[in-house]
Amino acid sequence: MELDLRNKGKIPVSQHPDFSVQGYQVIRELARNHEAGRIVYLAYNCQSQQPVVIKEFSIDHETTDWSGSKTYEREIALLQQLEHPRIPRYINSFATAENFYLVQEYKQARSLKTKCSFSATEIKQIAISLLEILVYLQQQVDPIIHRDIKPENILVDEQLNAYLVDFGLARRQSTKIALTTLSTGTPGFIPPEEQFGYALTQASDLYSVGATLICLLTNTHTVKISDSSLQFPKLAPHLHPGFRSWLLTMVQPNGKDRYPNAAVALTALKSIPVTGKASILEVLMAAIKLKKRTAMFALAVMGMGAVAITTLVFSQPGGATQQLEESQSLIDFQ
Template identity: 65%
Template sequence: MELDLRKKGAIPLNEHPDFSEQGYEVIRELGRNQEGGRVTYLANVCNSTQQVAIKEFSFADANIDWLGLKAHEREIEILQRLNHPRIPRYVGSFEAPTSFYLVQEYKNAPSLASQCNFNPQEIKQIALSILEILVYLQQQVEPIIHCDIKPENILVDEQLNAYLVDFGLAQIKGVKMAFSSLVAGTPGFMPPEEQLGHSLSEASDLYSLGATVICLLADTRSVDIRKLVDDNYRFNFQKLVPQINPRFKSWLMTMVQPHWKYRYANAAIALEAVKPIEVTGNATAIEILMTAIKFRKQTTMFVLAMIGMFAVAATTLILSQQGGVAQQLEQSQCQSCNL
């Protein structure tokens, strides 16, 4: 009833719900997803200095009832499996007639969507931080795929420590979601296989992270990220960030390859690949050549074939020259014997 009145304007938005019976005192609203029927509050735990984030799933609208119900059930199931310092831990949950509330540890850090002007090196540090979280998720007995990595779901503190939030769309790899057709990630950040309804893998979250890094490098808002993607799901951002090292561009383009087979297989491999790469600066001639070779599988196969052909030709030439020299020596020795 309170939610219905609030939507109609009878209750001001600055008057927050009373959770004192559940042991929480709301401080302020942290965020709102009107379409998804979700509101997140910052609250104090009564008789304690601990602060928590309380996510409200509203079921007042029949159109989002099923989505909200399954989202919070799945998020609780996933969070109860996890224990990572940069994933807000599950604290508890409670219900109301038209809503469900999920209580999590509060991280005092703004989202990437509310921040800007990161330099390239800082962006790389944020990417490394998220990759470390993905390595943890993917190394679970049953690997977990977040399915909604984007600037809004990444919190970053002043030390550039990144926190991954909102596991409402997360999936356990190999577990069939009966309602998967009803949920989806965010356009522009979803990998093509998710948009096409195919099975997801560890490489799926890499695409979303790559899109997030591109979004930051190009200083583009999340809602405008699709402007950088063509009809073949390929990102065109190079002109927006000309100062980026070609090796880093190559790593990034591998992250967002339209076909998952051409991306890094998992977060651990992607993390090790990017660690030694400088984000800015010029690459050597050899690095530029290697970047060009790695950019496409087709190019790689063509170059390898050409190298093989040149190697065979060179070997044949050397052997033929050696044969000619040997024949000349033999003839010279015969002539010496006759003399």
């Protein structure tokens, strides 16, 4: 989102809500969700001249959960308790006869929805930045699960720092989730356990992170991955097998097969190369972690002849190393 305040005085007032009484002037609309009855505006504070983001909630569209709280009330309550440089902070809120408005800090960053062309190395940097935010959320006394991680809700600045927005579906891990809010995220990014009404864990958001990264790596638009079959496009063949293994671990259907939390996933990712070929040991270890049926194959290969013979075989052009990597790629994407 590039901010340009130079033309703010030229925008007809009739095009946007008038918040002059509340001390804000709308610059332009940033996003709109027709189904949920929500609009996000870029505005500036008339007194401080600082840019802000104003999120509009249509009162007619808002429903209460089992505790009697509305979406915007839950979001405000969470934001007021958070203090992280890459989570836009809560500033203010106000209501009109028809709508409720949440005012947040503006970040000079673009939504991942607007730009999908990143190198694999840049995507890894974005992943690290995003996981750092999740580590913070999960380290709360009662861990917070965002529940709606997708390209639209992630902003990235010029330095590839990620910012996480829209905490409308976020919950404390111990909080009961109303039946009416189950699977209300975006199809394709919702972890299977949420779709079937099972308890969410700190591994639940990791599924959404993995799906988001795969979208970026394959330059796939959100709507094209919004499929209950979860058939992700094949990952680029130039990616390091360890990185592919890490990604596919993130999106395992069974939450117990993913990394247990963001801290573990982050530690694992930092040491993994993004591109290039893996050593035979790395290929075998990745196979063992991803597919149980591959374990027997790995043990058979490890039980091959003497070291000298093994070295000779694996060093030949088009030899076992290449075959194993090709076999691993086939296994990963079956």
